[in-house]
Amino acid sequence: MRPARDVARSFLRQGLIAIALAAFCLSPAAAESQPPIISQGARFLPVVAGHGMASAQEGAAAEIGVDVLRRGGNAVDSAVAVALALAVTFPRAGNLGGGGFMLIYLAHENKTLVIDYREMAPADTPSNVFLNEAGEADPAKSRDTGLAVGVPGTVAGLCLALRKYGSGKFSLAELAAPAIALARGGVLVEEDLADSLPLAQQRLRRWPSSARIFLRSDGSPLARGDRLVQRDLASVIEAIGARGESAFYEGPVAEKIVASVRAAGGRMTLEDLKSYRAIEREPLRGSYRGHEIVSVPPPSSGGVHVIELLNILEGFPLAEQGANSAASIHLEAEAMKSVYADRAAYLGDPDQVEVPLKGLLSKAHAARLRQEIPLSRARRPDEVKPLDPAPYESDQTTHFSIVDAAGDAVANTTTLNFSYGLGLVADGAGFLLNNELDDFAAKPGAPNAFGLVGGAANAPAPRKRPLSSMAPTMLFHGGELELVTGSPGGSRIITIVAGLILDLVDFGMNLAEATAAPRVHHQWLPAQLEVERGVSPDTIRLLEALGHNVAVRGAWGSAQSVARANGMLLGAADARSRGARAAGY
Known part of the structure; x- marks a missing residue:
């Protein structure tokens, strides 16, 4: 753990x-x-x-x-x-x-x-x-x-x-x-x-x-x-x-x-x-570098695409590239494009439409999407197409942990x-x-x-639940609970939660550092890579040289997390919104 x-x-x-x-x-x-x-x-x-x-x-x-x-x-x-x-x-x-x-x-x-x-x-x-x-x-x-x-x-x-x-x-x-x-x-x-x-x-x-x-x-x-x-x-x-x-x-x-x-x-x-x-x-389950991810199913897209995004990124050596490097942000952005394209094509209320969950969550689907990612340039939106994951099987928010x-x-x-x-x-x-x-x-x-x-999977209909991006998530290791997390942020919730896990697992940050780290987000459409202030100007220039349309933004989201290890509880309340608090006894 x-x-x-x-x-x-x-x-x-x-x-x-x-x-x-x-x-x-x-x-x-x-x-x-x-x-x-x-x-x-x-x-x-x-x-x-x-x-x-x-x-x-x-x-x-x-x-x-x-x-x-x-x-x-x-x-x-x-x-x-x-x-x-x-x-x-x-x-x-x-x-x-x-x-x-x-x-x-x-x-x-x-x-x-x-x-x-x-x-x-x-x-x-x-x-x-x-x-x-x-x-x-x-x-x-x-x-x-x-x-x-x-x-x-x-x-x-x-x-x-x-x-x-x-x-x-x-x-x-x-x-x-x-x-x-x-x-x-x-x-x-x-x-x-x-x-x-x-x-x-x-x-x-x-x-x-x-x-x-x-x-x-x-x-x-x-x-x-x-x-x-x-x-x-x-x-x-x-x-x-x-x-x-x-x-x-x-x-x-x-x-x-x-x-x-x-x-x-x-x-x-x-x-x-x-x-x-x-x-x-039933919650959704996935894995990332030996850690079990448990999150929410449709009609939220959050859990599906947190797991799918991490599945794609698991095949890249992110730790070697470093946190917030141009190389790691490029791979994250390209993986995010594929994930949000799948979201648009396949996700909706599971009580009214068939959602190919097994395929979307599979390592095989992630491997196919990973092969589509060029290492030396950014893809245009029209180059990113949802791949058939498998045959179908029978904003402002607030979060607490x-x-x-x-x-x-x-x-x-x-x-x-x-x-x-x-x-x-x-x-x-x-x-x-x-x-x-x-x-x-x-x-x-x-x-x-x-x-x-x-698309049609998320069209209005009587007594239908609209698609969401909410992603309350837990992380386990060796069968033991190690992290409870989630965030507001509309369409960015998926990338906030996945980014927090990347910072903890790949980049060795502690919970405070991961919560405070600058965030990045790409949702396929519009064709824009958003980064929080704190990503270095040199990194931004390298990303632009790869073809990314980079927009530097202020703070987004407010992750509220509790980590558990060795009998200790560690809480991190995101200071991006004033008044957030982690309290314990």
């Missing part, structure tokens, strides 16, 4: 010396999904603990999760409390009105499983729902109206997880209590909340129900030092705590959701809500899609609604808000 063990030994040997993190400034293009980093010269200090740990994008939620662990709860108990708290303290991505994926590891059973609580299209969703009269994609329909809202899955997913895999020591009401108190008493506007509200001001001011909560009477956003009070949200969480998911999917709350969605032009019905179910699925004293773990990624989702609060219910159905391919080749293209 080399990487995790090295993390522990490195931190102990160095006396927990903090790793300096370069200051980043966000590009305007990514501002919708992540606020700018303000703290210059931020210091990044990983946390070491012996019993339990939670790493989340917002500090109060992480502390709530650790308190549950300290009081004898397991990782799933903690995850439910953290998720409900994030709906209050991190409203741009934490949610009741969105969805996501939870990867659970039960150490005593040596079992991993996935709870898919991805949003679902209403029953009245024709394939041309996001096209205009000329038959062209109309982005406003899929991003700015009630047609964009998928049936929320978060509440169903949390209730299913607690019912089947909680410790039994805590009721849902007890786990909801901290979130209720925060919503009713108010949370101080600071750090990420203060950064993100001005960026979402125009989206929120469109809807009176949202403006009443997040904006001042003059229409300006709540600012640093103000208090965000969410009484309606407190009442809804209290009802969920008392009656479970039926309090959300039926009765007054469901009626408020439907009324708000339909008033915004959507087609959701009470039956759509009543019939929603979270689904338990938790490990408990027994070794059980949760990696959970949840989303509203855009920062603050549609921007629409369900009137009288206090929570924001998603605009997740933009993740469908409105028509073949039409890009979504993150520039991703898709």
Whole structure:
């Protein structure tokens, strides 16, 4: 278990010396999904603990999760409390009105499983729902109206997880209590909340129900030092705590959701809500240089393509080429192009389309894709074609990672899609609604808000779950858990998670270094290699000489990770968003 063990030994040997993190400034293009980093010269200090740990994008939620662990709860108990708290303290991505994926590891059973609580299209969703009269994609329909809202899955997913895999020591009401108190008493506007509200001001001011909560009477956003009070949200969480998911999917709350969605032009019905179910699925498994990778299956593309990307790169001597060298970035970028081309061609909701998972995850398919990569030049998009993997077989997000004293773990990624989702609060219910159905391919080749293209496999359809890039992931070695990780970042989630694994396994970084290291991303279309500031100008010039169209960007993503080795837990909260915290005991 080399990487995790090295993390522990490195931190102990160095006396927990903090790793300096370069200051980043966000590009305007990514501002919708992540606020700018303000703290210059931020210091990044990983946390070491012996019993339990939670790493989340917002500090109060992480502390709530650790308190549950300290009081004898397991990782799933903690995850439910953290998720409900994030709906209050991190409203741009934490949610009741969105969805996501939870990867659970039960150490005593040596079992991993996935709870898919991805949003679902209403029953009245024709394939041309996001096209205009000329038959062209109309982005406003899929991003700015009630047609964009998928049936929320978060509440169903949390209730299913607690019912089947909680410790039994805590009721849902007890786990909801901290979130209720925060919503009713108010949370101080600071750090990420203060950064993100001005960026979402125009989206929120469109809807009176949202403006009443997040904006001042003059229409300006709540600012640093103000208090965000969410009484309606407190009442809804209290009802969920008392009656479970039926309090959300039926009765007054469901009626408020439907009324708000339909008033915004959507087609959701009470039956759509009543019939929603979270689904338990088998996780995907792969391997990379002796480490087992476990991640989430479709309707997320995240796990498929993290594994596929690493399969391709396993055949190259990356360690010899060095971290962030032109040679290693070139190979990563070319492998990423192939992976995203496959994503566009083959991925969709497995309950409605056939996805060739066995082929996409195979080492043989990766070897064929590897042979297509030229070592001396960058390929144009039209040179990258999805290869038939095998016969078919019968953005803004937030992530948290938790490990408990027994070794059980949760990696959970949840989303509203855009920062603050549609921007629409369900009137009288206090929570924001998603605009997740933009993740469908409105028509073949039409890009979504993150520039991703898709085909018929991800076309809109009744009660279909749109394709996602979320990738909560765990790494094992010798049968022992060594890493729990994941990140927000829209289409970049796949490359963030895979890049973290590369930095740990190939380049020998410890968890802090891997989290802070500059990131690279290529998604085939558009024809652009994105690199974070921190990649050297010399490296960029070499990449351009190979034919890459390099765009230097500010920070993206916010990986939240926990590593486990030799009885020690090591948490790294990504400082790319202010207020992230790893906490343990």
